[in-house]
Amino acid sequence: MQSKKLSNKINEENIIIDYAMRYGNPSIFSKMNLLQKSGCEKIIILPLYPQYAAPTTATVCDEVYRVLMKMRWQPSLQIVPHYESEPLYIDALKKSLEKKISELNWKPDLVVASYHGIPKKYFDKGDPYHCYCHKTTRLLSEKINNKIEIRTTFQSRFGPQEWLQPYTDKTLENLPKEGKKKVLVICPGFSSDCVETLEEINMQGKETFIDNGGKNFETVPCLNDSEEHIELLHYLIDKYFIK
Numbered sequence: 001m002q003s004k005k006l007s008n009k010i011n012e013e014n015i016i017i018d019y020a021m022r023y024g025n026p027s028i029f030s031k032m033n034l035l036q037k038s039g040c041e042k043i044i045i046l047p048l049y050p051q052y053a054a055p056t057t058a059t060v061c062d063e064v065y066r067v068l069m070k071m072r073w074q075p076s077l078q079i080v081p082h083y084e085s086e087p088l089y090i091d092a093l094k095k096s097l098e099k100k101i102s103e104l105n106w107k108p109d110l111v112v113a114s115y116h117g118i119p120k121k122y123f124d125k126g127d128p129y130h131c132y133c134h135k136t137t138r139l140l141s142e143k144i145n146n147k148i149e150i151r152t153t154f155q156s157r158f159g160p161q162e163w164l165q166p167y168t169d170k171t172l173e174n175l176p177k178e179g180k181k182k183v184l185v186i187c188p189g190f191s192s193d194c195v196e197t198l199e200e201i202n203m204q205g206k207e208t209f210i211d212n213g214g215k216n217f218e219t220v221p222c223l224n225d226s227e228e229h230i231e232l233l234h235y236l237i238d239k240y241f242i243k
Contacts, residue, residue, distance in 0.1 A: 001225040002192070002233065009234050015241075016040065022060050032067045035075075042076040044240045046233065048191040050089060051136060052082035053118050053129035078240050084132040085139055088235055092228035093136075093188055094143045100184065100220040108184040108216075110149050112171060113137045114201060115189040117154035117163040130164055136188050150186075155205075156196050172205050176213030183209060186220040191229070193222045 007017035016038060020031040035043060047060040061079055068074070083089050101108065115133045123130050137152045155168035168185075175183055185205065187197045197219065206217045223229035 002230065005225050005230045006233050009230055022056075022063060028060070028063045029067050032064065032071070036071065036073050040075060042078075044078050044080065044237050046080040046237055049189070050082060050086075050191070051084045051115065051129055051132035051189055053132075054122055054127050055118055056116075057082060080236050080240070082132060083232075083236060084136045086232070086236070088228070088232040090136070090139045090143050092223050092226070092232055093140050093186070095228055096220055096223060096226070097140070097144065097184075097186055100186075100218065104184075104216075104218060106182050106216050108148060109180040109182045110151060110175065110184075112153055112168065112175075112183060112185045113140070113150050114153050114155045114168040114185055114187050114205075116196060117157045117167070119159075120162045120164055123164060133189065140188070155187075155200060168201070168205065169208055172209040172214070173212050175209065181214050182216040183214060184218050184220060187222060190222045192224050197222060 003017045003019045007015075010017065016035065018031055018034070020026050020028045022028065045060065045064055047057045049056040049060075052058070064077070064079075068077070097111065113133075113136070118127065118129055133154075134152055137150050141150045151166075151171070153166050153168040153171045154164040157163035157167060172183070175181075185201055187201060190197055202219045206219075209217045223232075
């Protein structure tokens with residue numbers, strides 16, 4: 001729906017808006033081949049990761065380059081950079097957060113901003129992801145005039161190595177002991193709701209929180225295909241169009 005709504009907003013016959021998956025289908029390989037067959041000569045790649053990280057944004061770029069290396073085709077190629085502090089993005093998060101709070105019949109003691117984690121070794125090597133996540137949280141907190149505490153955590157870790165901390169699951173486990181028994185979770189690093197938000201946070205995270213003494217738990221939907229998100233995506237790519 002994001003690509004369809006964005007296409008409708010741009011409303012230009014000679015501009016194709018399409019999507020691909022880094023790990024899954026439709027693949028970047030299949031879509032790049034489709035664009036070649038469609039006669040495209042100028043391509044704009046928008047990685048839907050607001051906060052840059054080597055395992056996410058960078059791998060999208062790497063895959064695009066790998067595909068092009070095997071094709072006898074050299075289009076003009078531009079990559080839209082990270083947008084963790086873009087005002088339209090922060091405004092969209094603010095509106096989604098405030099909308100959810102207005103729908104509750106209880107006041108959150110805390111908002112948890114949960115981002116997808118990465119191994120700590122990436123941070124140690126200079127990956128800026130950790131800083132970008134904290135920057136988004138800070139800007140969002142300032143945007144709502146610090147009316148409620150927003151705490152940054154990291155989810156979706158696996159394997160024995162250390163990942164970015166604090167961990168979301170451990171935080172949710174310990175919050176009731178701190179007296180934070182009414183919690184709202186927002187996932188700013190995810191452009192669309194997925195298994196990490198719908199299952200890991202909204203189901204498993206909620207269960208962990210309630211089982212450890214929590215009272216109220218809700219999640220803020222991702223930006224998905226909201227009007228504010230489509231406006232943001234349009235803004236991010238519009239500057240690359242030939243006027």
